[in-house]
Amino acid sequence: MIPYTVWSEAGGVGKTTFTATLARAHTNRGQKVLAIDMDPQDGGLTHHFGLDDHKSDAEADNLVLHMIGRPRGEFDDLIRTSEGIDVIPSHNTLGNLTDLLSKAAELEEDTHPDPDYTFEKETQLRRVLVDADVPSTYDTIIIDPPASEGQHLYNAVYATSNLLIPFEPSPKGERSIQGLRNVVNGLETELGNIDVGVIGAVPNKLKGTNINQKYLDALEDESLPIAPISIGERGSMLGDAWDNQVSIYELAENDEYRDLRDYEQPTLEKFDELVEYITGQFTEVPA
Template identity: 35%
Template sequence: MTVITIWSESGGVGKTTTTLNLAAALGEQGKDVLIIDLDPQPASITDHAGYQDAKNGDVEVTLSDVLLDDDVGLSEVIIEDELFDLAPAHESLASLETTVRAQQISTAEFLLRSKLAEIEDEYDYILIDPPATLNLLVDNALIASGNVLVPMEMTRKGERSIGGVVETVTAIESQLQRAQPDFSLNVIGVLPNKVDGSILNQEIQGSLEDVDGVEVLPITIPSYNVMEQAWDAHLDIFRYAEHDDYGLRKYQESLLDAYRDLATLIIELDADDETEAVVS
């Protein structure tokens, strides 16, 4: 089971749409995929995937219950879907940090990691979508996954944010290595997102290639308004393309190819890691 956190400190860079559509692309290729939504904000992936009631409704078990109660398993909140399964966020996640302090939980950053062991034989990939703001939920996501994929707009704002992501990952890694010397956090790479082919896009993408600790992935996600339309329809781009009421124009199908290429890259990187492990 490979676990990946999709994260950036900047909002609006396409973190949630990347998570949803990467999950759909992996599912389309026959992989068993779970999305874990750790973002309590209204417009999170739970809403995007069409499960608003699971987030704001009166449900028996929430993701907060899973994290805080040793007797509640992650499987109790998972919603099964066609291309991927979803562990939905709940608005109660917003108060998780306060609850943890009140209960004096000393290992709060490891809550999610301990829960993943229960389902490690059920999924090929788990994608975690935490909030952009650095907090306990982000810590849990990074520690549970050990892998970070950073979607980034090719804008000056995005360019400034990448340094913060690298610094955060390095700081968390250093802190945990004091207790676990073999712990590491791997930045898979920066995914150029919402790319329109402008000169500014090209300049920023080129400048990132000179930043230490940053690998720009050889895949770009084009900027098309149809992504917003898919969001409004509560569909990933693959099901939006096949829906009788929607669909894509010919030039927009490059979005499908881009996410398929991203899924293929993730699978290939995973296979390379397994090969290195066997050789070593």
């Protein structure tokens, strides 16, 4: 299984676009993919795939209710499908995740027969996924949490144990570079000293300028692996995919949206290469 969380400490570096595109690229390789939107804000992965029609429905079952042990239905009923990708959409209840997990912890610990029992808030997403046999059902699990630290990110990282970090090598993306290794180490400590694997930091919106190179050099100083694939600036292509609530692959394959421009084709190939690289990190090498 290939589990990872797409995350960057800085917002606006293409995290959600990466998640949507990578999910489709994995699917194109014949992998069965589950993408989980853990971001409570509007306009995330759920919107990207046009699945936000139940986001504000207070009566709808949602992932948070399963995480606090109060589901209103079966786990499988949470899953929606778009472009062959199984997606667990975001729900407004995610905005209260931290408080709800704290209340669940208090209740469980007060009523548990073992006085030493501890409800581990950071492990609840993993518990839900394991109980639903997700690791044996899917080839790839990708989680898209918010940029800020907290229970959304902690649960995502604990569930996958791996990070893919898109970053923009520019002054705008500087926050996603500085101290990144310390942030990863801090996550490991916060989650009980688990090992968090960094699959790679992926340069995004690359323009090949001297400024880009300056921040690429800064990332090397953080002692984090840099993925051997970088993604160029393709604002028009990504914007059109977002507006039509499809992946860039669907945009390219369906002329109902628009014709793919010649210079945009390499972007699809780059994401194909990136997924090949990611898959390779989880492939056992024969002895």
